Amino acid sequence: MESVPEREDFMVVEIERFQGPLDLLLHLIRKQDVDIFDIPISTITDQFLKAIKGLAANDIDGAGEFLEMAAGLIRIKAQMLLPRPVGDEEEDPRAELVRRLLEYELIREVSGRLRVAQSQRARRFRKAYIPPRIKRDISEMTLETTWDEVYAAALHIRMPLPRRVDHQVSTRTVSMEEKATLILEALKENASVQFSKLLSGFKERSHGVMTFLAGLELTRRRVLFLRQSSPFQELWIYRRDEEEVDDELVGKLDPEKGVEG
């Protein structure tokens, strides 16, 4: 029964990748082709404990759930060692765990299907999906001006004499931080922006290079992503939704855990 060869590569699991103890346990079982109805509880428990080693230190909230599962596994392991009278109607100590694992596996499969349905639906748009452009409020503009006032104002203006001035313009270093801020500012208003728009007003090539590098850096930090329909076409910069990250955080830092509602 306990004959699963202990292969070390199953131990190298990133705990963060898993949605919880059931997810991790299912991974250990499925990756090793273990019969889920006859789980080698001793081996799996050892592997589970190895996988969560070092977890407790940095994330107490998340670790609690893994530790609870570890305790459950050890209890089952102990129960398996106790002799059971022949013909005893009592359930296999692993039965409840198997039921939970199978149900969780089903839920995981369904949530995969939901993910697909979600992205298919996201490709259809309802009417008025594209909101109107924001126009400046007319009340912000003063309209009550008479021509006399305009004339009076015009008299105050002293026109500069046309004069040739030679400027000595020194090159200014273009920083990437500056360009990153520029991109982020542009994306505050809109979900996407054309690369070429970010360059308007700048003449030197270094501005283009730096804007591009800043774009790449922000992509690496997963703040945004770039899209181009084909080579030499316009490059589009898209804001990446942070909601996914938020949800994960909320899920982990859950203050109400264990308190009945």
Add this chain to the structure above:
Amino acid sequence: MNVYQIVEAVLFASDAPLTAHEIARADEGLDEDQVESALVFLRAEYDDSSRSFELVQVAEGYQILTRPEFASYLERFDNVPRPARLSGPALETLAIIAYRQPIGRLEIEYIRGVGASGVIRTLQDRHLIDVVARSEGLGRPLLYGTTRQFLEHFGFRSLEDLPRPEELPIVLRERTPLGPEDDLAEEDDAVGGEVAEKSTGQLKVATETLEQSSQEAEEPHR
């Protein structure tokens, strides 16, 4: 004016799916059957004249939506709010609620093996789930169910569109789990609810003892 023109006008002016019943409110002379046949006519009309939009059945109603192949053009516009993609935990929690509604938080947490109140709050804020009842149990905990917006978000016509467990490639059907769950099979209906009952089938076999065990599982926290 034709019936289908009236129906079209109503659908055109609406930004959410409408049922035949709701559309029929447009005129006293309209009944649901007339609306239904007008909907059939309109759908064929849009398909035959290869419009960029179609009449889609979604969230127990009808809605005019653009065809998916135009997504890449529409996505380019500024200010377009990109529809929020749900995270893994959010999808798992939604899946559980969709199949087992009405369901309480403790049960959800037991199935996923992790805390759920944060995710539940997020889903509630997005109107994908709502409190539908209170359990008769200790402390009368809140029970959650999915909303019409849930169906809209995933493009489902009704809960019947959820993938059925027998369609899923899971070993559950090949062998029955260990233990005497057969005699428990009839006891779960109290919490199961009508919809969950229809769509879960196999899923439930695996979770018969859920109720009592989830209470046991929570014991150490108290």
